[in-house]
Amino acid sequence: MTFVLDTSNGQSLLTSLNKHEAAGDRVALVQDCFALGEYYCAQGSLPQAESMYRRALVLSEALKDRAQVAIAYIQLGLLCEMQGQLGQAEFFLEEALGIYQEIGDVQGEADAHGYLGLVGQMEGQFDTAQIMYGMSLALNERLENLGKQAEDSGNLGNLYLVQGELKQAEAMLKRSLDLYEEIGDQRYRKPVSQPRQFIPGKGGLAYGYWLF
Secondary structure, three states: OOOOOOOHHHHHHHHHHHHHHHHOOHHHHHHHHHHHHHHHHHHOOHHHHHHHHHHHHHHHHHHOOHHHHHHHHHHHHHHHHHOOOHHHHHHHHHHHHHHHHHHOOHHHHHHHHHHHHHHHHHOOOHHHHHHHHHHHHHHHHHHOOHHHHHHHHHHHHHHHHHOOOHHHHHHHHHHHHHHHHHOOOOOOOOOOOOOOOOOOOHHHOOOOOOOO
16 A cells, blocks of 8 residues: 655655565664654544554564554554543553553553543443553552653542532542642643643543643
């Protein structure tokens, strides 16, 4: 399949893919596919992005690289979430979660739980979302990953907020803000006149964003 790219960056990525394909370097090809998938997502060319991620999945499976297989599933899941294909997103993310648990990748497991929480919230399955966010938070606490703890706390705060549980929402959002400030991240403190609201992360990432 041939794609026409509209920027020099995209052309450079495609040139790299063609070079590694000609050389038979499947390991490098996987990374090329991921890079092109991300590029196409940024360009809004979602079918092309899906093609690249699926190719990365097939290559990774052939290489028996379970970590890369999990990443491909994550990317496909987030891509489906972006398009509102929540059932398919859940399937891909659960596949990734199973692999991360199998290979003992705790950070990957935490991230997959967080993404599944976002899908559950979008589906209106708030109990499931709370469980997934909570599991992600517990794993990130175990890893002492303050940035991810801030995201998880923000996600839980937003979840409580949409359910009208204001005290719990305030507590979790405050914890999230405190953690962001502790690590020196000020991007999420923006003065606006509207109430706090849930904002899905760019590219489907389950980040704990809110507005003040």
